Amino acid sequence: MILDLFFPNRCIHCSRIIDAELLVCSLCFEQIHFTHFDYSGDHIIKEKCKLMFPVENTYALMKFEQDGLSQKIIHELKYKSRENAGNTLAEWTTERLDLKDKKPDLLVSVPLHPKKLKERGYNQLHLFTEALSKFYDIPFDHEIIQRNHYSKAQALKDKKNRLETVNPFSLSKPISGKHILLIDDVFTTGNTVSSIAWEILNAGDNRVSILVMAVDV
Numbered sequence: 001m002i003l004d005l006f007f008p009n010r011c012i013h014c015s016r017i018i019d020a021e022l023l024v025c026s027l028c029f030e031q032i033h034f035t036h037f038d039y040s041g042d043h044i045i046k047e048k049c050k051l052m053f054p055v056e057n058t059y060a061l062m063k064f065e066q067d068g069l070s071q072k073i074i075h076e077l078k079y080k081s082r083e084n085a086g087n088t089l090a091e092w093t094t095e096r097l098d099l100k101d102k103k104p105d106l107l108v109s110v111p112l113h114p115k116k117l118k119e120r121g122y123n124q125l126h127l128f129t130e131a132l133s134k135f136y137d138i139p140f141d142h143e144i145i146q147r148n149h150y151s152k153a154q155a156l157k158d159k160k161n162r163l164e165t166v167n168p169f170s171l172s173k174p175i176s177g178k179h180i181l182l183i184d185d186v187f188t189t190g191n192t193v194s195s196i197a198w199e200i201l202n203a204g205d206n207r208v209s210i211l212v213m214a215v216d217v
């Protein structure tokens with residue numbers, strides 16, 4: 001493209017000029033800390049999840065480093081101009097993650113908060129999820145998990161009445177007998193995936209596995 005001559009694509013880390021479809025140069029790529037987690041094995045994410053909900057398999061592509069390369073990569077996803085970062089991350093994932101006989105039935109990603117969705121105009125996890133769906137030949141559903149609209153007035157009322165905390169997520173349709181792979185960008189406390197996992201588990205005879213781009217623990 002002629003545009004490339006004027007606005008060449010640059011490595012997000014060191015600014016070297018690189019091919020249009022790449023995110024980082026080959027030297028910076030070597031610096032990415034991939035976890036090499038075993039999908040069905042025990043590691044930090046699985047241990048953390050197990051304390052919160054019954055989990056099948058877990059995987060994280062990278063170790064999250066504050067102010068490091070993995071943070072930059074995930075940050076890039078949030079900009080429309082770097083939307084293809086989702087494809088790159090999916091490619092890195094499929095090169096490393098063999099689902100073998102642990103293949104889930106459905107891929108779902110954590111929905112963005114409506115305010116953030118309005119600001120950005122798109123959910124950065126969708127492209128990533130769709131690329132994984134294509135590679136592994138597993139359907140995805142972007143609509144099934146919904147964030148509950150929860151007004152301040154309601155929250156205040158609940159606090160006053162000391163009602164049980166309402167789950168911030170709900171399912172838009174019934175689902176049962178499925179093994180669902182829940183996808184998020186960064187795993188920290190695990191609270192978000194746990195909230196969604198419980199909605200899925202309580203909905204019927206379902207199982208939940210977790211896949212994240214980076215783990216920050």
Ligand SMILES: [Zn+2]
Nearest residue numbers: 011014025028
């Ligand atoms: Zn570089």
